[in-house]
Amino acid sequence: MKLGELYRKLVDEDFVILEFFVRNLRRFEYIPVEYIAQKLTRFTPKELDARLRKLAKLKVIERHPTMNAYRLKVVGLDCVALRRMVKRGLLKALGDMVGVGKESDIYRGLTDNDEMVVVKFYRIGRTSFRQAARVRGYGASFERGTWLARSVIAGHREREALKILNEYQVPQVPKLYGGALHAVVIQYLEGPELYEVRELEKPQEVLEKIIDAVRAAYWKAKIVHGDLSEYNIIIDLRTGVEEPYIIDWPQFISSVEPMANQLLERDVRYIVRFFTKRFGIDVDLQEVLKYVLTPME
Numbered sequence: 087m088k089l090g091e092l093y094r095k096l097v098d099e100d101f102v103i104l105e106f107f108v109r110n111l112r113r114f115e116y117i118p119v120e121y122i123a124q125k126l127t128r129f130t131p132k133e134l135d136a137r138l139r140k141l142a143k144l145k146v147i148e149r150h151p152t153m154n155a156y157r158l159k160v161v162g163l164d165c166v167a168l169r170r171m172v173k174r175g176l177l178k179a180l181g182d183m184v185g186v187g188k189e190s191d192i193y194r195g196l197t198d199n200d201e202m203v204v205v206k207f208y209r210i211g212r213t214s215f216r217q218a219a220r221v222r223g224y225g226a227s228f229e230r231g232t233w234l235a236r237s238v239i240a241g242h243r244e245r246e247a248l249k250i251l252n253e254y255q256v257p258q259v260p261k262l263y264g265g266a267l268h269a270v271v272i273q274y275l276e277g278p279e280l281y282e283v284r285e286l287e288k289p290q291e292v293l294e295k296i297i298d299a300v301r302a303a304y305w306k307a308k309i310v311h312g313d314l315s316e317y318n319i320i321i322d323l324r325t326g327v328e329e330p331y332i333i334d335w336p337q338f339i340s341s342v343e344p345m346a347n348q349l350l351e352r353d354v355r356y357i358v359r360f361f362t363k364r365f366g367i368d369v370d371l372q373e374v375l376k377y378v379l380t381p382m383e
């Protein structure tokens with residue numbers, strides 16, 4: 087079932103329960119039904135039981151194999167985030183999935199003001215969890231709860247970065263609309279990722295835009311991306327100009343941190359090397375680095 091469709095099957099009372107799971111994300115993985123009943127006194131035991139069954143059937147929560155306890159699933163977290171964003175008047179519709187990252191699922195969406203956006207739902211631990219389950223042969227399930235909490239932290243981090251970058255008007259960064267929990271609502275970009283691009287009309291200009299953005303991020307917003315590569319740049323082509331956008335900021339670090347300059351250098355090195363190899367551009371890395379490290383204003 088599609089996420090938007092699933093979301094519409096949930097009613098207010100379902101969200102009372104799901105919100106309760108979210109509030110307890112860091113404390114429990116499985117929450118005993120007895121405990122839920124104790125805290126959510128508005129439900130009779132029978133009502134609660136029926137609701138929990140419904141939610142488990144929709145696979146937004148999951149019953150423990152032996153105990154009378156449930157845990158929140160990541161789609162359940164998605165639904166709560168969606169609900170909060172809808173209530174806040176940020177989002178009115180969720181469309182199809184447009185991208186799957188290593189650590190996120192990306193959906194198209196529409197704001198209340200009819201602006202096209204993407205909604206990025208973090209899925210921290212997806213790859214490493216599968217890995218762990220395969221390697222160890224058992225679920226590593228005690229870690230699952232914390233994966234959801236970590237996804238929420240990643241969402242916060244990316245929103246924090248984009249907010250500051252937007253505030254300082256750092257160019258080539260998508261606009262942040264907001265978000266909730268592990269979800270981030272970002273301006274919709276249309277075009278290939280840089281690694282897919284075989285040819286650019288003006289590669290030199292595109293590189294300069296990226297470098298200027300990295301420099302402005304460093305000096306104005308005081309932020310280093312920390313994972314810059316051809317996989318985290320989208321070339322938006324809608325305006326007829328090749329417009330690079332730097333995406334995927336959760337791992338950013340502050341430019342005053344000890345590691346900042348090392349990461350800044352690596353970011354610049356990766357990008358320069360890619361442009362040299364792919365588009366045959368002749369630039370001197372040391373000169374670019376000197377330029378980026380030259381203070382602004």
Ligand SMILES: Nc1ncnc2c1ncn2[C@@H]1O[C@H](COP(=O)(O)OP(=O)(O)OP(=O)(O)O)[C@@H](O)[C@H]1O
Pocket residue numbers: 184185186187188189190191192204206260272273274275276279317318333334
């Ligand atoms: N603002 C956007 N507009 C359109 N598509 C986007 C946008 N942001 C991300 N995408 C698509 O979703 C994919 C994953 O995005 P992002 O890099 O932010 O997530 P990720 O989980 O960190 O991915 P990865 O781990 O593979 O780098 C992108 O490669 C891109 O195809």
Ligand SMILES: [Mg+2]
Pocket residue numbers: 187317318334
């Ligand atoms: Mg990425």
